[in-house]
Amino acid sequence: MKILMVCLGNICRSPLAEGIMKTKVSESFFVDSAGTISMHEGEHPDKRAIKTASNHNIDISRQKSRPITKADFDTFDKIYCMDIDVYEDVISKVKNEEQRKKISLFLEASGDHKNAEVPDPYWGDMKDFEEVFQLLDRGCDAIISEILP
Numbered sequence: 001m002k003i004l005m006v007c008l009g010n011i012c013r014s015p016l017a018e019g020i021m022k023t024k025v026s027e028s029f030f031v032d033s034a035g036t037i038s039m040h041e042g043e044h045p046d047k048r049a050i051k052t053a054s055n056h057n058i059d060i061s062r063q064k065s066r067p068i069t070k071a072d073f074d075t076f077d078k079i080y081c082m083d084i085d086v087y088e089d090v091i092s093k094v095k096n097e098e099q100r101k102k103i104s105l106f107l108e109a110s111g112d113h114k115n116a117e118v119p120d121p122y123w124g125d126m127k128d129f130e131e132v133f134q135l136l137d138r139g140c141d142a143i144i145s146e147i148l149p
Contacts, residue, residue: 002032003031003076003079004072004078005034005080005082006079006090009037009039011040011046011122012045013118017082018033021140034068034069034072035068043064044063056133080103091103
């Protein structure tokens with residue numbers, strides 16, 4: 001199973017989701033993250049995201065931001081978007097219905113807050129990053145229970 005987490009810049013929410021998911025699934029899973037913009041391409045996650053993950057014994061410091069690519073739609077089995085704008089941007093890039101079916105809102109897929117969005121903590125403080133971490137952690141658990149038999 002190949003899972004892609006997607007947010008806007010790939011420096012806060014999706015790197016956290018990638019890191020959390022990697023700690024919860026076996027090595028037979030491939031988990032990655034991407035952004036819908038390339039503004040931060042090649043950069044490590046936001047220092048606050050790295051610190052928040054580290055507080056939970058998860059190391060995301062070596063991740064590097066990258067934009068989502070056309071190849072991702074064929075490579076990944078599941079693509080989870082952190083908010084509506086990201087979802088709409090990702091959906092606009094698909095070439096067929098098969099690819100579209102792989103894409104969901106993260107919280108919707110996790111059974112939490114129908115059509116809700118994972119808030120972007122970028123403009124917030126460490127408390128906001130911790131709240132997002134907790135939301136992503138619960139969401140990853142719910143997604144795992146859905147995709148694992």
